[in-house]
Amino acid sequence: MDKLIIGDVELDNRLFIGTGKxxxxxxxxxxxxxxxxxxxxMALRRVDLKSKEENILDYIPKDYILLPNTSGARNxxxxxxxxxxxxxxxxGNWIKIEVISDNKYLLPDNYExxxxxxxxxxxxxxxxxxMSPDLMAAKNLVNAGAAAVMPLGAPIGTNRGLETKELIRILIDEINLPVIVDAGIGKPSHAAEAMEIGADxxxxxxAIATAGDPINMGKAFNLSVKAGRIAYLSKTAPxxxxxxxxxPLTGFLNK
Amino acid sequence: MDKLIIGDVELDNRLFIGTGKxxxxxxxxxxxxxxxxxxxxMALRRVDLKSKEENILDYIPKDYILLPNTSGARNxxxxxxxxxxxxxxxxGNWIKIEVISDNKYLLPDNYExxxxxxxxxxxxxxxxxxMSPDLMAAKNLVNAGAAAVMPLGAPIGTNRGLETKELIRILIDEINLPVIVDAGIGKPSHAAEAMEIGADxxxxxxAIATAGDPINMGKAFNLSVKAGRIAYLSKTAPxxxxxxxxxPLTGFLNK
Amino acid sequence: MDKLIIGDVELDNRLFIGTGKxxxxxxxxxxxxxxxxxxxxMALRRVDLKSKEENILDYIPKDYILLPNTSGARNxxxxxxxxxxxxxxxxGNWIKIEVISDNKYLLPDNYExxxxxxxxxxxxxxxxxxMSPDLMAAKNLVNAGAAAVMPLGAPIGTNRGLETKELIRILIDEINLPVIVDAGIGKPSHAAEAMEIGADxxxxxxAIATAGDPINMGKAFNLSVKAGRIAYLSKTAPxxxxxxxxxPLTGFLNK
Amino acid sequence: MDKLIIGDVELDNRLFIGTGKxxxxxxxxxxxxxxxxxxxxMALRRVDLKSKEENILDYIPKDYILLPNTSGARNxxxxxxxxxxxxxxxxGNWIKIEVISDNKYLLPDNYExxxxxxxxxxxxxxxxxxMSPDLMAAKNLVNAGAAAVMPLGAPIGTNRGLETKELIRILIDEINLPVIVDAGIGKPSHAAEAMEIGADxxxxxxAIATAGDPINMGKAFNLSVKAGRIAYLSKTAPxxxxxxxxxPLTGFLNK
Incomplete structure (x- = not known):
């Protein structure tokens, strides 16, 4: 599979995972x-150097890219x-910006x-x-120096899939940065669908953390992301x- | 992955493919x-022992299960x-029954x-x-001695996915035979979706034969079927x- | 609005309603x-000449067409x-055939x-x-002398809308009898959608009987059925x- | 039907129409x-006092509320x-703000x-x-003094319906101003659906201007908007x- 380049890093896997829940x-x-x-x-709050049992970093092997997020930030x-x-x-120097002041739907504040x-x-x-999938906000993120944009498919934790599919499709079409669909993906088929329309x-x-069997669900998502990417590159039939x-339908028995 | 048993055969792969187009x-x-x-x-018509260039069997290795279909049959x-x-x-003794007299949508005749x-x-x-996905017809197929039922997701060759999803879901729930979704599946995400709801x-x-790159598309479907099956077994999150x-959302900066 | 002709009756309204629930x-x-x-x-069971309080006929004015159904029939x-x-x-001589032996999804038996x-x-x-929306069964119903076909949109009482939309669309395209969508319609928008694709x-x-306000909901469905029919006749934009x-998008301020 | 109040005006109809195309x-x-x-x-450009044939105002009766839009504005x-x-x-003093610098999808610039x-x-x-349906932008519009918010259902002129349905539903839930769905509505069923989820x-x-019969299509939309509003007020069944x-299903013939 082709590599994904973000910043100056080449990635050979297109599934990012979280550590909450x-x-x-x-x-x-x-x-x-x-x-x-x-x-x-992972949420920075969980990176707590004092409290041993809560330190999420203990569970992440050294040679992975950490993507701390700013959850808890309201501006x-x-x-x-x-x-x-x-x-x-x-x-490290990767950071996922999350600015959320809406406590019911946990929708991000694009402007902040x-x-x-x-x-x-x-x-x-x-x-x-x-981000909330809005083309003009995505253009502003490009101008602001983002390394990728992460539009939501549905509100965090809802597992409802690509409810914003058409808006995401437009970002993929118009934005010259990797588009990483974040939030809402609840099943491997949702992940494959995102990749098939060209998400990076x-x-x-x-969807992994709360599955019946999170370890096997991790495997299922890995396979479906690969499937979707390969399908995108192989051009799906219309x-x-x-x-x-x-x-052949007719004439078989008449020949 | 768990085996699929049809007749007295154990299969370790749940993607069946066709050879037309x-x-x-x-x-x-x-x-x-x-x-x-x-x-x-494959269509039996293509199994032509006289004409060498048209004989589809030349392209199928010996150790695979042949599933000749009856396409061309109108009753x-x-x-x-x-x-x-x-x-x-x-x-061999596997046979896929296709009885079709409708030339526009190629819909099967459940009764025949x-x-x-x-x-x-x-x-x-x-x-x-x-078959057309109808619960009572499926029950009659069980009684008639079928080894599995193959409901359509959408008309043959349309690539539109699981347009009959809710009817198929009912077959999966009610029929004690393998349910194999046939026709209409156009993308790996469709295949994953079928497997996630419990198709066998x-x-x-x-979707493979007319893809830009059929060989890689075959790989993509294989991965997505595995992903969907594993997800089904691992119980997807609600x-x-x-x-x-x-x-964690709040309090981070106030602690 | 154009008339709907069934049997030898001309109807100026395309919403049929039920009296259960x-x-x-x-x-x-x-x-x-x-x-x-x-x-x-109405179900014939409710037409009970002995028990005054249960007799549904008391609630139906004389000049309406009664469409007794055969609910309770298993063959x-x-x-x-x-x-x-x-x-x-x-x-009267109108009859809605319902043959149901499936107690969970209440799906009809097309063959019987x-x-x-x-x-x-x-x-x-x-x-x-x-009927279950199956083209070949609908053709057989035409041959059997039906005055219309009544495919289900979703299982009875689920209010989920046109889950079988593509199969119904095919019936509308191929069957030369009125197509009346029955079961599953839960909201006026579902009814309008059925009419827009050409249902009769x-x-x-x-959806009416269990609404918060059944009388006003009856009005809402009447309006939406009319809206959908007029839209169908007026050709919706692609x-x-x-x-x-x-x-006009540009140049306004530069002229 | 209940009145819609915008600014200090009471409206007894909830369908706004445009005059382009x-x-x-x-x-x-x-x-x-x-x-x-x-x-x-109407677009202000079309309000041209010099050119008689192009002056859209000639076609709008005096006692209607004009809602000039700012189309052509890029900031x-x-x-x-x-x-x-x-x-x-x-x-008059009503104005629909449209700020669009994206020429392909005509998506609005929420920030401007x-x-x-x-x-x-x-x-x-x-x-x-x-606006693009984004909760935090809608909150900012409330703070900025808007009299209503007009989220898009799909890009202008596409007739594809409520592709952003879940985001609009959130605006309806969270924003204390009238929510008017604008753009993308292609059929009366789409309009009814918007009203059923609580759009104002x-x-x-x-969808009206390019229909086969625009006059009747205007009627169809009027009916469907009323249907959707009444259904919302009458509480649709779950x-x-x-x-x-x-x-009643069983026992009929056994009694």
């Missing part, structure tokens, strides 16, 4: 393995402070996200902003209005 | 390989005759299909009937109406 | 009025017996329905068979992939 | 009549200038739209901003997973 953090290393994911996101300033803290704590992106990109961060990667957390026989 | 038959062996399919369907009698001919020609199934099952065939296998032809944070 | 039967006359429906279906014979009983009880249709059509009934009428029961401005 | 402007008065619309939008400043011009030309809204609301305009009104232009009989 697992019933048991001890299985996270096995999920990372089964999913073959190379980019692992650009808070996001910037969390990002700097993450870097200072040794989480653009501001935070601009500040952090200038400071050398590789900035991946979580997907981020999945709830939809037709009327039927077309795969096999 | 390929721009170049010479790539069929590579598609069989890339798809890892073990069951290959039960014709389907029975084609099935017997297939067996006589050495195609039940009759052909009854006759052929008694003769020892492993009968896989292609899918048959794909047009859909929710409101958002649920994967990461 | 109402919390209070006394509002049925008001619902008939608000919906402007001219064809009223063709039972349906035929119920139909004859209905006629004998003075319910065809048999009952054939018998009753010969006896002079105006036969409206409830819809039958609605649960869907487009890219945007097209309604208003 | 009509093959023949002379039918506009008849469409206004058939649709019963009370709010008519907030241009929108503000067009709005002031409209007022100066006698179009918020700025224009703020300026114009302070000047006493009744501001109705066309819809604006339709292309969707169910399994079937529920409307009529």
């Amino acid at each position: 697992f019933p048991n953090k001890k299985i996270i290393p096995d999920v990372i393995k089964s999913s073959e994911s190379k980019v692992i996101t 650009a300033d808070e996001a910037v402070r969390i990002a700097r803290l993450a870097k200072a704590m040794g989480c 996200t653009i501001k935070a992106t601009e500040t952090l990109a200038k400071e050398g961060f590789v900035v991946l902003p979580y 990667a997907v981020l999945v957390n709830t 939809e037709k209005e009327f039927a077309e026989a795969s096999s | 390929f721009p170049n038959k010479k790539i069929i062996p590579d598609v069989i390989k890339s798809s890892e399919s073990k069951v290959i369907t 039960a009698d014709e389907a029975v005759r084609i099935a017997r001919l297939a067996k006589a020609m050495g195609c 299909t039940i009759k052909a199934t009854e006759t052929l099952a008694k003769e020892g065939f492993v009968v896989l009937p292609y 296998a899918v048959l794909v032809n047009t 859909e929710k109406e409101f958002a649920e944070a994967s990461s | 109402f919390p209070n039967k006394k509002i049925i006359p008001d619902v008939i009025k608000s919906s402007e429906s001219k064809v009223i279906t 063709a014979d039972e349906a035929v017996r119920i139909a004859r009983l209905a006629k004998a009880m003075g319910c 329905t065809i048999k009952a249709t054939e018998t009753l059509a010969k006896e002079g009934f105006v036969v409206l068979p409830y 009428a819809v039958l609605v029961n649960t 869907e487009k992939e890219f945007a097209e401005a309604s208003s | 009509f093959p023949n402007k002379k039918i506009i008065p008849d469409v206004i009549k058939s649709s019963e619309s009370k709010v008519i939008t 907030a400043d241009e929108a503000v200038r067009i709005a002031r011009l409209a007022k100066a030309m006698g179009c 739209t918020i700025k224009a809204t703020e300026t114009l609301a302070k000047e006493g305009f009744v501001v109705l901003p066309y 009104a819809v604006l339709v232009n292309t 969707e169910k997973e399994f079937a529920e009989a409307s009529s």
Whole structure:
């Protein structure tokens, strides 16, 4: 499969995974393995150097890309402070911007996200902003120095799939940065669908963490993301209005 | 992955593929390989022992299960005759019943299909009937001795996906035979979706044969079918109406 | 609006309504009025000449077309017996065939329905068979003498809308009888959608009877059925992939 | 039906219509009549006092609310200038803000739209901003003084319906201003669906103007908007997973 390039890193896997909501953090290393994911996101709050049992970093092997997120930030300033803290704590220079002040649907604030992106990109961060799928906001994120855009498919944790599919399709068509679908993906078929329309990667957390068997679900998502990417590159056959026989239909018995 | 049992055969792959519509038959062996399919369907008409260039059997390796179909049959009698001919020609005792007299949408005739199934099952065939997804017809196919039922997702060759999803879901719920979704599957995400709701296998032809790169598309479908099956076994997380944070949302900066 | 002709009756309203599930039967006359429906279906069981309080006929004004249904019938014979009983009880010669032996999804048995249709059509009934949307079964119903076909949109009482839309669209395209969508319609938008694709009428029961305000909901369905029919006759504008401005986009300020 | 209040005006009709794209402007008065619309939008460019044949105002009766739009504006400043011009030309103090610099999908610029809204609301305009359906942008429009928000259902002129349905549903849930779905509505069923989920009104232009029969299509939309509103007020029945009989199912013949 072709590589995905973000910042100056080449990735050979297009499934990013999250570390929240697992019933048991001890299985996270096995999920990372089964999913073959190379980019692992986590809330900075969970990176707590004092409290041993809560430190999510213990569960992430060293050679993976950490993608700390700014969850808990309600505006650009808070996001910037969390990002700097993450870097200072040794989480590297990738940052996923999440600015959320809506507590019911957890929808991101595009405007504050653009501001935070601009500040952090200038400071050398590789900035991946979580966003509401809006073309003009995505253009502003490009101008602000984002390394990718992360539009939501549906509200966080809902598992409802690509409810914003047509808006995401437009971002894929118009934005010259990787488009990573984040939030809402609940099943492997949703992930395959995102990749088939040309998304560059997907981020999945709830759907894996709360599955009956998270380790095998990680594997299922890995396979479906690969399937969707290969299908995109292999050009899917067009939809037709009327039927077309795969096999010859008539005359068989009359010849 | 768990095995699929049809008749007395155990299958370790749940993607069945067809051999019609390929721009170049010479790539069929590579598609069989890339798809890892073990069951290959073909129209009996293409099994022509006289004309060397048209003989589809030359392109199917010996250790695969042949699933000749009765395409061209317009009623039960014709389907029975084609099935017997297939067996006589050495195609084995699996048969996919297709009885079609509708030339525009190529929709199957459930009633004639039940009759052909009854006759052929008694003769020892492993009968896989292609059908319009109707619960009572499926119950009649069970009674007639079918080895599986093959409901359509959409008309043959349309690539539109699971337009009959809710009817198929009911078959899966109520019928104690393998349910193999046949026709209409146009993208790997459609195949994954069918498997996630509990289909036992899918048959794909047009979507692979007419893809830009059929060999890689065969691989994509193989991965997506596996993804969907694993997801089904691993229990997908439920859909929710409101958002649920994967990461802690508030208080981060105030602690 | 154009008339709908069934049997030798001309109807100026394309919404048929049912009388089951109402919390209070006394509002049925008001619902008939608000919906402007001219064809009223009811289970024969409810037509009980002995028990005054249960007799649904008391709630249906005299000048409406009664469409007794054969609910409770599990095969063709039972349906035929119920139909004859209905006629004998003075319910007229219209009959809606319902043959159901599946107690979970309440899906009709097309094969038994065809048999009952054939018998009753010969006896002079105006036969409206409830059916699973299958093209070949619909063709057989035409041959059996049906006056219309009534494919289901979704299982009875689910209010989920046109889950079988593409199969219904094919019936509309191929069958030269009125197509009346029955079952599954849960909202006025579903009814409008059925009419827009060319259905000739819809039958609605649960969605009106169990609404918060059944009388006003009857009105809402009447309006939406009219809207959908007029739209069908007025030819809806086609869907487009890219945007097209309604208003002039550029140059305004430069002129 | 209940009244819709915008600014200090009470409206008894919830269908707004546009005046672009009509093959023949002379039918506009008849469409206004058939649709019963009370709010008519038009591009200011078409309000040309010099050129008689192009002056759209000639086709709008005096007692209707004009809703001039700022189409052609590429940023907030241009929108503000067009709005002031409209007022100066006698179009009243209602203004629909459209700020669009994307020529392919014609998607609005929420950020510039918020700025224009703020300026114009302070000047006493009744501001109705066309927007990409983003909750936080809608909250900002509320704060900026908008009189309603007008989220798009799909890109302008595509007739594809409520592709952004879930995002619009969230606006309806969270925003304490009228939500008017604008753009993308292609069929009466789409309009009914928007109203059923609680939209306060819809604006339709292309779907009426380019229909086979625009005058009757105006009527169809009027009926469907009413149907959807009444259904919303009457509380639609919930969707169910399994079937529920409307009529008694068993025992009929055994009693």
